Amino acid sequence: MTPLHLHGVVLDETARAGDGARDLWVDEHGRFTDGPIADAQTITGWILPGLVDAHCHVGIGPDGPVELEEARAQGHIDAAAGALLIRDCGSPVDTRPLDDDPEMPEIVRAGRHLARPKRYIRGLPIDAEDPADLPGLVAEQAWHNPWVKLVGDWIDRDEGDLAPLWPDDVLRDAMDAAHAHGARVTAHVFGEHALPGLIGAGIDCIEHGTGLTDETIAMMAARGTALVPTLINVENFPEFADAAGEKFPRYGTHMRELYARASATIRAAIEAGVTVYAGTDAGGGIVHGRIVDEVEALADVGLGRDGALAAATVAARTWLGRPRIEAGAPADVLVLPSDPYADLGVLRRPVAVLRHGRVLAP
Incomplete structure (x- = not known):
């Protein structure tokens, strides 16, 4: 060279x-x-310093898991766009064989999503048949990865709306299991109701966070829980609501409400001192290579240019230990x-x- x-x-x-x-x-x-x-x-x-995409999915495409060569192409797109370090926030594809590719970004992995049956996107998670199985599944993922990714809430087909997946006591045991292995835990959360249990259990990060309230924002700020709001993916919420159609009207209404107040919610978290990092959710409804769009969105929502650049460079690299x-x-x-x-x-x-x-x- x-x-x-x-x-x-x-x-x-x-x-x-x-x-x-x-x-x-x-x-x-x-x-x-x-x-x-x-x-x-x-x-x-x-x-x-190279940009950091702190919420990315190398190995997931519009129709679910992809072949390894398509995952390689996704990583090449991210790196060429300046995202030279990514936190792969849940993927069913083992991308470790790509680590020797000089055109790939460095990947900090979270293993596979952990969910309940029929409570996340088909083909992506490891499902816990019994909620009590979660700590063991977390320990297994933590053994192999520095992060573990939970699905904190998803549509409950019986209730027809977003609902938590895990009891509070199980979450506390799961966090203890991850931390005992030196791993950190994050969770997908769109709505309000899963947040108190996750934050109270000692989770390290929340993804999306559109359901944050004054109470849960204060909890995050006091505990040092990070937030990756994936603002450019939140722009898809009206589409998610439309896709629910007449089958889940409560969910559709809820998603539109979350979308309408999303900017104010994230701005309130920033103003309260919650630490925010830049993540696109590429592969989870967003095409790869859009990290600059997320940096600009964070600047506009309240971080300003200085804060948004730190959230995607020096602060994020320190957070991820790079x-x-x-x-x-x-x-x-x-x-x-x-x-x-x-x-x-x-x-x-x-x-x-x-x-x-x-x-x-x-």
């Missing part, structure tokens, strides 16, 4: 437009190192033509996207 010389403003936690340019060096192994390096190729611009721009770390960066803190649109026009020192785009 050709060594690289990156020259420009390095956008870490503190750098802004007034900071001076620096020189970074990438060795033949694709890692940051001390320089200078003779005959290195120079790339100039604003240097930003390095940023530092000696020995993989050179996973975007080189941009101008300051993204002044205009997020430049994220769509990179000079170069580097994954482990390899130029992926443009």
Whole structure:
């Protein structure tokens, strides 16, 4: 691999437009190192840690699980769009054979969704026939993955609306099982009623969170529970409601209500101090490669440009335990033509996207 010389403003936690340019060096192994390096190729611009998509599904397509080569293509799309680190938030496909592909993003995995029978999308989860089986299933997933993904609520066909899947005591045992293995737990939650039990049980993160109330927002803020709101997927809620048709009218009405107040709900969580990260839900109703759309949506809903960039770069990398721009770390960066803190649109026009020192785009 050709060594690289990156020259420009390095956008870490503190750098802004007034900071001076620096020189970074990438060795033949694709890692940051001390320089200078003779005959290195120079790339100039604003240097930003690679974007993080904290809610992505590599291995899921519109019709369910996909073959491994299609999962590879999904990852290539995400990486070329700048998402060089993803938290795969539940997938039925074992994508570990793709880890040696230099054009794939780094994947932090959550294993398969855990649900109850007929309470999630067919073909995706491992189903617990008895709710009491959940802690054991969580422990199994935690043994193999740093995250575990629960389905916290889904439509109950008898009630005709969103309803929790798990009793509170089972959730507490499940969180203990995951944490004992050093794993963290997150959950899909659209509505209101599953949230108190999940947050009270010590869950580490909530996905979507459109049913948050003042009470559950306060619980999250006090406990340090993170939120990944997947705002661009929330835009699909009216379509989800329409698809319910006449069969589940209560569900349809509920989803439209959640959609109508979603921006205000997420803004209230931000204002209360809940930590928010950027995630697209690609594969779960969203096409891959849209991380910049989610960054812009987070900025508009209350994080602002600075907060939205942190939620998709330095803060997210720290949360997931991955390095940023530092000696020995993989050179996973975007080189941009101008300051993204002044205009997020430049994220769509990179000079170069580097994954482990390899130029992926443009």
